[in-house]
Amino acid sequence: MLGGYISDLEAGDVFEPVEYELTSFMASEYAHGVEENSEWMHSPEAPGGRQIRPPTMIHVDKMRILEENCLKEKRVAGDMGPDARIHYEYHARHASVAFVGERLIVSGRITDKYVKRGRHYIDYFLEVHTSDGRLVTTYTDKTLLQYEADKEFVDE
Amino acid sequence: MNEHGGPSGLTVGSEIKGPVRVVTPERIEWYDSAMLSAAKGELARVASNIHTNEEYARTQGLAGIIADGMISTNWISSMLLQCFGMAYLENGELRTKFIKPIFLGTKVFVRGRVLSREPNASGTVTYRLEVWCEDGDRTKLTVGDASVEVAAV
Numbered sequence: 425m426l427g428g429y430i431s432d433l434e435a436g437d438v439f440e441p442v443e444y445e446l447t448s449f450m451a452s453e454y455a456h457g458v459e460e461n462s463e464w465m466h467s468p469e470a471p472g473g474r475q476i477r478p479p480t481m482i483h484v485d486k487m488r489i490l491e492e493n494c495l496k497e498k499r500v501a502g503d504m505g506p507d508a509r510i511h512y513e514y515h516a517r518h519a520s521v522a523f524v525g526e527r528l529i530v531s532g533r534i535t536d537k538y539v540k541r542g543r544h545y546i547d548y549f550l551e552v553h554t555s556d557g558r559l560v561t562t563y564t565d566k567t568l569l570q571y572e573a574d575k576e577f578v579d580e
Numbered sequence: 581m582n583e584h585g586g587p588s589g590l591t592v593g594s595e596i597k598g599p600v601r602v603v604t605p606e607r608i609e610w611y612d613s614a615m616l617s618a619a620k621g622e623l624a625r626v627a628s629n630i631h632t633n634e635e636y637a638r639t640q641g642l643a644g645i646i647a648d649g650m651i652s653t654n655w656i657s658s659m660l661l662q663c664f665g666m667a668y669l670e671n672g673e674l675r676t677k678f679i680k681p682i683f684l685g686t687k688v689f690v691r692g693r694v695l696s697r698e699p700n701a702s703g704t705v706t707y708r709l710e711v712w713c714e715d716g717d718r719t720k721l722t723v724g725d726a727s728v729e730v731a732a733v
Contacts, residue, residue, distance in 0.1 A: 444621075447621060449617075449621065449622075450617075450618040450621055451618075453614050453617045453618055453623075454614050454615065454617075454618040456610070456614060457610045457611050457612075457613065457614020457615065457617075457618075458610075458611055458614065458650075458651065458654035458655070458658070459599070459601075459607075459610075459654075459655075459658070460654065460657075460658050460661075462658075462661055462662075471666055476669060478654075478657075479657060479661075479668070479669055479672070479674075480650065480653060480654050480657050481618060483615070483650050483653075484615055484618045484619050487615065487619050488619050491619070500616055500619045500620060500624075502627050504629075507640065508629060508630045508636075508637075508640045510630075510649075510678075511648065511649040511650065511678060512649075512677065512678055513675070513676070513677045513678070514649065514650070514653050514674070514675065514676045514677075514724075515673075515674070515675040515676075516673065516674055516675075517672075517673045518668075518669060518670065518671060518672050518673070519670075519671065520670060521666070521669045521670055570640070570641075571630075571640050571641045571642055572640070572641035
């Protein structure tokens with residue numbers, strides 16, 4: 425279910441897409457935060473003469489689309505859900521480079537939600553395109569909705 | 581060869597190395613705050629969560645503060661960028677799985693190994709690698725795989 429907590433999401437939920445302009449600040453700040461020192465991510469001193477978005481920023485897009493689709497748990501704004509989630513798997517396939525100044529559209533859906541060994545998982549599929557339709561990245565993600573396993577499983 | 585090295589000389593079994601870094605509170609905050617800043621488009625600072633607050637992390641069943649999995653993913657990604665340059669950004673694939681929590685103070689070694697090097701009909705070459713982060717005891721903490729298609733060298 426969209427509009428609630430992240431843990432309310434269900435398999436088949438399709439996110440309302442998010443569109444934004446990639447700014448120099450976004451690319452540079454993220455690169456700085458992860459100690460990515462390639463000049464390509466910090467200035468136009470890059471192939472094509474345009475600053476490049478760090479490829480792992482697809483994960484920021486996940487946070488961005490959750491922020492707009494899970495209104496009771498706006499993590500970017502600082503709102504906490506009932507449980508801390510644990511990122512378990514990241515899988516990005518890049519199809520092209522995104523440059524600062526381009527408008528990007530993030531879309532996606534929940535592909536699965538299940539319990540395994542008492543632990544609750546949710547699987548995402550996301551895509552990022554430029555506003556003129558060029559595919560930048562496809563992404564799948566597996567996240568634990570809470571670290572602790574269900575009590576009945578722990579007690580077994 | 582560009583500023584990011586290039587894959588010339590890599591054969592099946594070749595190992596590549598990324599950064600060696602200790603997970604510190606500052607590094608965790610740099611990442612978490614940068615992620616929020618990038619999402620907001622303005623400077624932001626991470627608040628209390630399992631990556632910054634020991635007490636809160638324990639209430640969630642963790643033994644202590646852990647690093648966000650995207651920190652090790654980013655360090656692996658940097659290694660791939662250093663090795664494969666623009667090709668990694670244009671067509672690369674990276675999968676990481678966070679198989680063990682990375683606690684504060686852990687010294688992390690970023691590594692990769694070429695599993696295959698396959699010529700394509702188009703004249704390009706596809707490299708497939710296993711990638712991982714390990715601690716000082718060589719215990720793997722983050723594991724994964726990657727592939728990049730590059731112009732033949």
